[in-house]
Amino acid sequence: MRNLGSRLRRRAGSHTVEFEVGGMTCGSCVARIEGILSRQPHVRKAAVDLGASRARVTLSRDASPDGVVAAVEEAGYTMAVLPARS
Ligand code: 9UX
DSSP: OHHHHHHHHHHHTEEEEEEEEESOOSHHHHHHHHHHHHTSTTEEEEEEETTTTEEEEEEETTOOTHHHHHHHHHTTOEEEEOOOOO
16 A cells, blocks of 8 residues: 555655664754755655654655765765665
8 A cells, every 4th residue: 555655646746765864863963964855956845853863855756865865974974765664
């Protein structure tokens, strides 16, 4: 069902990707990373969870997550795409 939902959202113009983020140790890290993410092209929505070391980013259409990974790693964190949940 999630695959179907994902396909439908993609057709509607966006898809959401989850990431593991390394190197966040305080709330300011969260704000900083959310700011970086929100300024990247193709990012429609970004939320970062400090306790879970996760980020959830909604990208337009079929935009690759590579750009947001590069931007966040440029700032000194690590970021890796997590497999889509089934
Ligand atoms: Mo907090 Mo994060 O002092 O890079 S902003 S550790």
